[in-house]
Amino acid sequence: MSLACATCPVRDRAACAVLSEEERSTLAAAGRSVQLSKGETLFRAGDSDAACATLLSGAMKVTSTDHDGTERILALIHPAGFIGELFRPFADYDVVALSDCDLCVFARSAMERALDRHPALTQALFRRAQEDLHASRALLALTGKNSASEKVTALILSLAQAASDSPCHPATVFDLPLSRGEIANLLGLTIETVSRQLTKLERGGLIAKRGTRGIELVDPARLQLASDLLP
Amino acid sequence: MSLACATCPVRDRAACAVLSEEERSTLAAAGRSVQLSKGETLFRAGDSDAACATLLSGAMKVTSTDHDGTERILALIHPAGFIGELFRPFADYDVVALSDCDLCVFARSAMERALDRHPALTQALFRRAQEDLHASRALLALTGKNSASEKVTALILSLAQAASDSPCHPATVFDLPLSRGEIANLLGLTIETVSRQLTKLERGGLIAKRGTRGIELVDPARLQLASDLLP
DNA sequence: CGTGTAATTGATGTTAGTCAAGAGCAGTGG
DNA sequence: CCACTGCTCTTGACTAACATCAATTACACG
Known part of the structure; x- marks a missing residue:
């Protein structure tokens, strides 16, 4: 073609x-x-x-x-x-x-x-x-230094950025192009750890899961700070 | 100039x-x-x-x-x-x-x-x-996947390669251009872990330390395989 | 030959990995 | 429509590897 x-x-x-x-x-x-x-x-x-x-x-x-x-x-x-x-x-x-x-x-x-x-x-x-x-x-x-939370948080933000059409604002609702296993692999973690971090972020009110692959950024600003500082 | x-x-x-x-x-x-x-x-x-x-x-x-x-x-x-x-x-x-x-x-x-x-x-x-x-x-x-031993081993081999004038053989005796802290930083480890891995490699007869920065590759072939498989 | 920094070594703690079980979901076929 | 199969994802209990804390020792440098 x-x-x-x-x-x-x-x-x-x-x-x-x-x-x-x-x-x-x-x-x-x-x-x-x-x-x-x-x-x-x-x-x-x-x-x-x-x-x-x-x-x-x-x-x-x-x-x-x-x-x-x-x-x-x-x-x-x-x-x-x-x-x-x-x-x-x-x-x-x-x-x-x-x-x-x-x-x-x-x-x-x-x-x-x-x-x-x-x-x-x-x-x-x-x-x-x-x-x-x-x-x-x-x-x-x-991947070198940060904790699992920081890795997952940063990746979500980066993927939200990539999913957006605007170069300056991240998309607020988007689908992860990666499975949990692929996220884990990319970040040097395990599937289980990624899954735990995601539910932790959801419980903290920073994101919401939209089905298996969908993510909504509920509180992008707080997401950007640190996810380890949460209860 | x-x-x-x-x-x-x-x-x-x-x-x-x-x-x-x-x-x-x-x-x-x-x-x-x-x-x-x-x-x-x-x-x-x-x-x-x-x-x-x-x-x-x-x-x-x-x-x-x-x-x-x-x-x-x-x-x-x-x-x-x-x-x-x-x-x-x-x-x-x-x-x-x-x-x-x-x-x-x-x-x-x-x-x-x-x-x-x-x-x-x-x-x-x-x-x-x-x-x-x-x-x-x-x-x-x-840095993503491997154990501390593998990281340290691989870095030593890579630095030996860089220290050699020949592109195909690593130098057998050379000085590390990095302090322990810098090695740790590069590999995403701590100083102590790097130090322990080096002494483990020395005890295993794979390398010998020549002063603080000097390294001799005693058994490069075995070094290349795996350092985790040692006692 | 001291003095300060870097490296080693040991004891203990914490994070993420491992093992294992169960939940949610899509596709298949009765 | 519902059970069945095979996935991925989630959750929990336990473990191992590395980090952290704390001395001690070895080097380099004035």
């Missing part, structure tokens, strides 16, 4: 937004639109010539699988995010859809050519890599 | 290695050589127009300071590493020398001009950013 940049939901925010209309349509000719259902894998650690892609809608996870087979979620990808390790012969991570996703996929070779041809695109991707680095370090800071 | 690329210890590995002699000397004219003593700060979170730099020798740490004033080490920088967040108006992190360091420092504006002028340099920095991202995710995977 060919690409329709004109109707692209992230046309203003994705890396390719730096290109002119004409440049973009040339690049688009090399790419293709891909749909993934929840649970499907875009590529797997060890794949050679793994493709790269821009996420248009949905959410994905980046995971590494340990020598003993346990999975660890290292990052989430939100719309307009770029996926792909252009400089490594083999992919290091698995990239899996957390929900149904639309992607704009390019062969590695096509993207390398585009980088050589469009320095502005390279800069845009460089910038995005620095943002990813920043996000990774933020997660590192979060 | 002006730059002497001809004698630069990382001339083949740093990002600027992709430039021609001539291009490089033009860039060098905009930069300056800087020496930092152990403990000195290159720049601080919140600094505007923070400079950027290539590390020539020594080791540095990237830290964030929490709202409550506690520091968290997010990354280490080794020679040939690039420092600087080109796309953010303010620095997010502190960057501090762990040992005496030599750096090659550029004003942000000069580096931005160089990026526009030299697409190959942008690609090189993009590549380096992806490597940093990879390192950050590796650290995330390490």
Whole structure:
């Protein structure tokens, strides 16, 4: 399926937004639109010539699988995010859809050519890599030190932010893109601990659960302070 | 002090290695050589127009300071590493020398001009950013799941690797660039736990301590397997 | 050779993990 | 419509690993 940049939901925010209309349509000719259902894998650690892609809608996870087979979620990808390790012969991570996703996929070779041809695109991707680095370090800071409550609270706020269309206000009612197990995995906790923290937050009147995946921020301000200071 | 690329210890590995002699000397004219003593700060979170730099020798740490004033080490920088967040108006992190360091420092504006002028340099920095991202995710995977022994073991191996001049073999005797407190901080542990793990590794015959900071890898192969499986 | 900081070691406490059981829910088929 | 199956999530009781508190010892540096 060919690409329709004109109707692209992230046309203003994705890396390719730096290109002119004409440049973009040339690049688009090399790419293709891909749909993934929840649970499907875009590529797997060890794949050679793994493709790269821009996420248009949905959410994905980046995971590494340990020598003993346990999975660890290292990052989430939100719309307009770029996926792909252009400089490594083999992919290091698995990239899996957390929900149904639309992607704009390019062969590695096509993207390398585009980088050589469009320095502005390279800069845009460089910038995005620095943002990813920043996000990774933020997660590192979060998981490294804080208590379970703080981890869960911070993740909820961050997901509320990502679920919102406005860049400054979090959504007040939204669905978690992650199962309890995935949240636990991402935060370095267990399912049980996550579940306990969520009910603690609910009892404290900070959030309300809307079914299994839904969350309502009842008191976002207090949520932002600390969840450990509660009774 | 002006730059002497001809004698630069990382001339083949740093990002600027992709430039021609001539291009490089033009860039060098905009930069300056800087020496930092152990403990000195290159720049601080919140600094505007923070400079950027290539590390020539020594080791540095990237830290964030929490709202409550506690520091968290997010990354280490080794020679040939690039420092600087080109796309953010303010620095997010502190960057501090762990040992005496030599750096090659550029004003942000000069580096931005160089990026526009030299697409190959942008690609090189993009590549380096992806490597940093990879390192950050590796650290995330390490700190997230594993036991204290595994964390300490993995860090020792990684530092032995960085201390070696060969890219494939770790150094067998080297000095830790970090204090116990810094190791603990980096791994999300406490000083005491790190200390206990080190003595456990020494008692198990896997390493030997050479003074306070020195480490000898007595049995690197066994070290690589698991330190939890010991008596 | 002192003095202060960093590291080690031991005793005790707390948090989150583990084990285990039950509740809520969606999809299936009688 | 209701029971059945297979999930995920929740909740409780117990445990283990690491943190915390408290000395003591080893180093580095003046």
